[in-house]
Amino acid sequence: MSKPEREGKWQQRWADAQIFEAEPNPQQEKYFVNFPYPYVNGYPHLGHGFTLLRAEMMARYQRMRGRNVLWPFAFHCTGTPIAAAAQRVAEQEPSQLRALEQMGITGTLAKSLAEPQAWFEHFPKRFQQDLESLGLAVDWRRSFITTDQNPAYDAFIRWQFNRLREGNYLRKGSFPVVWCSERETVVGDHDRVSGEGETPQEYCLLKFRGDAGTLVAATLRPETVFGQTNLWVDGSGTYAKVRVDGEEWICSEQMPDKLRLQGHDVEVLGTIAGRELIGQRYVPPGIDRELIVLPADFCDAAIGSGIVTSVPSDAPDDWQGLADLQESVELCAEWNLDHNYIKEIEPLAIIDSGELGTVPAPALCRQMGVRDQHDRARLEEAKQQLYLHSFQHGTMLDSVGMKCAGLPVDAAREKVRATLISSGDAVRYYELTGPARSRWLTDCTVKIVEDQWFLKYDDSDWTARTRKALDSMELFPKKARAQFEYVLDWLRDWACAREHGLGTRLPWNDKWVIESLSDSTIYMAYYTVAHHVNSLPVEKLSEELFEALFGDGDPTAVPNVDAEQVAAWRDEFEYWYPYDLRVSGKDLIQNHLSFSLFNHTAVFPPAKWPRGFAVNGWVLVDGEKMSKSRGNFYTIRQLIDRYGADATRLTLCNSGEGLDDPNWEGSFADTAGRKLERWLRFVTENAGGGRDEPHPVDDWFAATLSQAVHDAGRACDRMRFRTAMRHLFFELPHHYRWYLRRCGEPHRELLHDYLSTVTRGLAPIVPHLAEEAWEVLDGNGFVSTASYPDGKPAPDKLLRGEALIQRTHADIEAILKVAHIESPQTITLLVTPDWKWQAVGIAAELADERGRVEMQHLMKMARSALPTEARKEAASFLKQWTLKEIPTLGPGWAARYTERLDETVVLEQAADFLTDAFDCRVIIAAAGDAKDEATSKARQAAPLRPAIFVK
């Protein structure tokens, strides 16, 4: 039977037997594992595969540990990507069509994808097919999609948000968005013809008060107010006089509209020429002196307020503008400025920027050879460089105010901003990070949405409770905990609703659609009853139903649904929930997983809080990031077609564990299938075989096998499946081969034990192959539902004798190699005399915990304890032993020498093996009986290390 046929056969049999369809069983301990539902705008790929498989292996492992396992799966459609992609298909956008084509989607199917509906139908179906082909042990009955396309799920999410609102976990606030004034709509990335990725950026709008009104200037660096020396305006431009929130402002003519969008009360009063402002004096925020208004050509009335505050110490533009004026009497005269006064303006040192000094802008301008204020390229570069550098390394000098002296720049920035805003000397103001143009060909601006809903992740009580939930969770790997703890504190309020895209509408205001990271936080609870409620008609999907299923509701109060039915479903939720494990990539720590935890502590009592998170790195392909442009992007389907499901799973399992990025190795994948076939052949050829008589080395292999299984089980408990796989699949065969070399033919029961153990141990990883092997072994039922093998650590004593043989074998090989002896005639093994054991025992008693032995004391003890004839040799032996051997043996060495091993017996049992191995006579003798040339080697004999003489 071919591999695909075999894998298909088992998938069919599992489905027929419904072994993965989870039903509550109060007698049995449950285990609920899940994976963040994937966003279905493509097919499952290698990246999904790795994380997914970890959940899958855990599900299968826990089932074999006797747990009743729930492992469900669903699909996420909320948000803008699918809606936008469908729109683009409708518009026949070439890049979108190409993307589909890359996935092999053309013709009618491609055409149909102009409707989001078609995406929901096509991709989840294919996802499921591909994952079934991979052999996933999922209960597919519970599958669903999100958004209002699915009324039941939709109702569930509405229930969740009602609960959040009742619990006061939501607040309304303002939030900046990218806006098209023409269409009066939010402009997402997908709605732009240029400027994708540009976002609103918060500026600090500074107010400068003077006779003509209040000049306003936007800055990203409020901490530099201490270094202001003047103001800049566009002398040839025209400014607007505007009444803003009761104050009279002077700003660019574009600004009133922007201010209005940002929630200010704006009335345009008239205009004023820039020229008129020049030479006037204004009182700046943050410092205590008047500033003069000067002309500058880099002032652009189209950006911000068209007015710029000047900090020549730290802003290259400002320095250069000032320098240009200072160097030109004519220029000053042109603007009616007193050149002498201008010349006296000097930059003020306010920030220590490390190697760039305390007045970095002039220095940098000179160093880069900036010609004048029109040398834009150099000035831009200087600005970039300086901005980043002082943000990262800068410290405020003692000359600054507002208690900022000594603070790092980023901290000072926050402090100054907050101080100025609260004193009314500045206001928050937003501009885009760069120009963006909408699909309707309008330039976008920033609008403050006033009634934006937020989840209050910043709330300290909520955070504290969530932190408590985290404390009682199990994390895989444990190392991830620090990152989680940091994130819970760091999270701020989250804008949880959108005016566009797909999703569930806020129950109390259907203008808002719940955002995709907010409708995916507690839905794991929905899995517990999904197969019951998915198909319910709308009239049964009441608030009361979900309150009775997941909250505090009364089952008898549910409209249109039988109370007993509701109670039964509630019992299922009670049985399965909380989830025991959620597996994802480590990038979700900072949003999705933390959100999930927050929402659980808001909606559910502590008994229903999540029990475990597992996170992992992002899969690399042969050491490189996977990407379509590199040509190393693989879908699960492609991998299965090329390697088969089991080989794909084995390679994924082998690619890594822990937080490091796992690495899919092509060369491993190429040989994985062969390795698996080899195991199956091995099982087939050996099932039922073996001898019945015992052999001395049987016990050793039995112990080694048991130890390996024990280690593998412990590794699986910690989700270290690669470690487990390596123990069972790569290391055990080495031991088995040694075992065969030692005894020729394996013992019947032990052989069966070996085959059965490895087969079951591999079942979570490569289930199809394991089923096939299990059938060959006449196993009971499916291996998928068999019990994971048990093992225990091997007793040292059992390993010691075999270690002696292995060591001796290796020593002989080394000697033959180094001495260039091709075919030895006789190998004599000279077993150490009793008194050496005794001597080692004495040394062990005298050794301190560092392994040091007081030599004089040792010799004295040895003299009285050891037989007379040995005394002469004992001195040199003990010296060698204590100085040279002990340090290399490591701590705990003494234990291995306390119980004497009868080396003669052990070696004699292995004599046939050694004779065969080296194809020569092997003599075992006491060191004291050494004859002829062998005598010279006899002295080397030590406990557990016989002297060897080769002839």
Added chain:
RNA sequence: GCGGGGGUCGCAUAGCCUGGCCAAUUGUGCCGGACUUAAGAUCCGGUCCGUUAGCGGUUCGCCGGUUCAAAUCCGGCCCCCCGCACCA
């Protein structure tokens, strides 16, 4: 810059918490041998340097320290990955 995780013998990985049986696991690649008409598969051996007796030398990002003893502990530096959000 901030938070987190890393850097090991061609490549990939184990070991590090709890220092010493660590020249260091396992896979892959490569080399040699057996089997085979051959290829493939399989099995055996080798794969830091040196070595005519089981040994010696030099290694675990770089520099320094602690210790009888450091891949492992401490300090500094360099480099890589993830995240720094309102997006799935």
